Amino acid sequence: MRAVGYSIETAIADIVDNSISAGATSVEISFSMDLETPYLSILDNGSGMSASTARNAMRLAGVGANSVRDDRDLGRFGLGLKTASLSQCRRLTVITKQSNQLTGLVWDLDHMIARDDWSLIVLDQAEMESIPNFTKLRSMASGTLVAWTELDRIHSQTKNVSAEFDQQMVHARDHLALIFHQFINGDHPYEKVEISINSMPLDGLDPFLTNAKGTQKSPVEKIVVEGIPIDVQAFTLPYLNKMSEKQRSLAQVPGQLRDSQGFYIYRSGRLVIWGTWFKLLHKSENGKLARVKVDIPNSLDHLWSLDIKKSTAIPPVEVRDRLKRFAQDLIAPSERTIIYRGRKEKADDDVVRLWDVIVDRDTYRYEINRDHPLLQVAQEGLGPRELRNLENALEMIELLFPAQDLVNRFSKDHVPAAESTDDLIRNQLLAMWESGQGNLGAPSEFIDLILHSEPWNAYKTNPEVLLNWIAESDNPGIEKTDV
Numbered sequence: 043m044r045a046v047g048y049s050i051e052t053a054i055a056d057i058v059d060n061s062i063s064a065g066a067t068s069v070e071i072s073f074s075m076d077l078e079t080p081y082l083s084i085l086d087n088g089s090g091m092s093a094s095t096a097r098n099a100m101r102l103a104g105v106g107a108n109s110v111r112d113d114r115d116l117g118r119f120g121l122g123l124k125t126a127s128l129s130q131c132r133r134l135t136v137i138t139k140q141s142n143q144l145t146g147l148v149w150d151l152d153h154m155i156a157r158d159d160w161s162l163i164v165l166d167q168a169e170m171e172s173i174p175n176f177t178k179l180r181s182m183a184s185g186t187l188v189a190w191t192e193l194d195r196i197h198s199q200t201k202n203v204s205a206e207f208d209q210q211m212v213h214a215r216d217h218l219a220l221i222f223h224q225f226i227n228g229d230h231p232y233e234k235v236e237i238s239i240n241s242m243p244l245d246g247l248d249p250f251l252t253n254a255k256g257t258q259k260s261p262v263e264k265i266v267v268e269g270i271p272i273d274v275q276a277f278t279l280p281y282l283n284k285m286s287e288k289q290r291s292l293a294q295v296p297g298q299l300r301d302s303q304g305f306y307i308y309r310s311g312r313l314v315i316w317g318t319w320f321k322l323l324h325k326s327e328n329g330k331l332a333r334v335k336v337d338i339p340n341s342l343d344h345l346w347s348l349d350i351k352k353s354t355a356i357p358p359v360e361v362r363d364r365l366k367r368f369a370q371d372l373i374a375p376s377e378r379t380i381i382y383r384g385r386k387e388k389a390d391d392d393v394v395r396l397w398d399v400i401v402d403r404d405t406y407r408y409e410i411n412r413d414h415p416l417l418q419v420a421q422e423g424l425g426p427r428e429l430r431n432l433e434n435a436l437e438m439i440e441l442l443f444p445a446q447d448l449v450n451r452f453s454k455d456h457v458p459a460a461e462s463t464d465d466l467i468r469n470q471l472l473a474m475w476e477s478g479q480g481n482l483g484a485p486s487e488f489i490d491l492i493l494h495s496e497p498w499n500a501y502k503t504n505p506e507v508l509l510n511w512i513a514e515s516d517n518p519g520i521e522k523t524d525v
């Protein structure tokens with residue numbers, strides 16, 4: 043039973059499944075490997091269990107695979123609590139509270155071996171009090187505390203237990219943030235569940251960037267099997283350049299972007315398996331932005347060959363063709379997103395322009411070059427919020443570029459005012475020098491960069507003018523040269 047092959051994150055997820063099934067809105071995971079008795083505990087504020095339900099919960103398949111389950115029950119086999127826990131530890135304690143009654147039960151492998159018997163330990167009040175986080179449970183109206191002690195699995199893996207465990211929990215954090223993201227974010231129709239690890243709440247990791255600008259969504263399609271609808275919806279992530287660093291990290295499920303294309307199979311809201319086309323299609327460079335969300339109700343479990351750890355599921359023949367067609371249709375627009383995103387019109391020199399002309403098949407548009415030194419300086423030191431504001435403003439400026447007005451006036455032989463702009467060019471250069479110092483390189487590198495960038499490239503034949511502007515400024519850092 044211990045060798046089912048749980049990793050620590052799949053084991054914890056199995057316990058969290060139970061908490062969510064019990065209607066919990068808060069799940070607190072705590073651990074410490076540095077105490078005299080190292081432990082990991084999972085405390086929820088769900089319905090809790092009566093004494094007899096708790097006893098039954100400790101039995102293998104006490105609630106079996108053929109039982110009729112509530113549609114929000116994430117359980118299936120009646121095994122998870124025991125198998126997941128005992129895959130990681132030798133002693134599993136469950137304390138639960140319902141209707142003001144506390145029940146504490148323990149499976150201890152060494153006790154069972156000594157007794158040569160399936161002997162369940164029943165805790166008295168004093169024994170319960172020695173379990174980490176028990177006082178929190180006692181103060182709740184109802185809930186369940188699962189504690190793992192004698193964590194022998196980790197000891198068999200490493201000598202530096204504390205550091206290794208921390209590392210594994212960092213990984214577990216990402217895993218839980220992903221597979222429970224619909225609950226963590228309270229996405230309709232799921233009730234919001236706060237999950238924390240050592241008091242740090244998890245942010246849901248939505249692999250579809252559902253709310254990001256630029257994410258393309260298909261309408262939800264229903265595939266009906268045995269009269270029960272399966273919701274299927276396709277997402278094409280925004281083009282990589284259009285994603286912020288934060289978005290990119292959120293969309294980044296473990297592995298490369300290319301590897302994470304494919305179906306994302308949810309069972310009653312919980313992600314079970316992701317990043318696979320189930321051999322219905324090949325993974326391709328062109329499909330790397332395509333992710334298809336498939337939401338299956340637990341009433342179709344018998345078709346999907348779900349494994350005990352709930353980490354794999356194989357689609358039934360009944361839906362395979364439909365899924366394949368769905369995915370094929372999807373890959374086509376995804377290809378377009380990547381290939382026809384537009385090419386930068388080749389400039390005939392190596393000037394860093396402020397405006398790029400982007401040719402997109404038969405159309406063209408103007409984009410502000412985010413790599414222009416002026417914008418690099420402008421982005422320096424900004425937080426995510428300010429960066430987003432700046433990006434919003436730039437996108438709007440691009441969108442509202444008055445091209446039509448320009449054409450009209452031009453055709454009427456209007457000429458733009460030829461004001462002297464020398465002062466502006468000079469002041470902007472000095473402002474950049476002041477705030478960009480150090481970031482844009484040594485003075486000579488800075489000047490070199492500037493001489494290749496609009497509008498200062500006009501001074502290429504006479505760079506000393508620029509150097510002297512700087513040398514005469516309040517914050518020169520370079521010597522004046524004689525022109």
Ligand SMILES: Nc1ncnc2c1ncn2[C@@H]1O[C@H](COP(=O)(O)OP(=O)(O)OP(=O)(O)O)[C@@H](O)[C@H]1O
Nearest residue numbers: 060061064090099105117118119120121122123186
């Ligand atoms: N945190 C909890 N709160 C309330 N009841 C719980 C909790 N954890 C377990 N139970 C009860 O114990 C039973 C057994 O849990 P267990 O995880 O072993 O099996 P399961 O959830 O029914 O199926 P699976 O093996 O698929 O997880 C559950 O069906 C539920 O009735």
Ligand SMILES: [Mg+2]
Nearest residue numbers: 060117122123
């Ligand atoms: Mg379970």
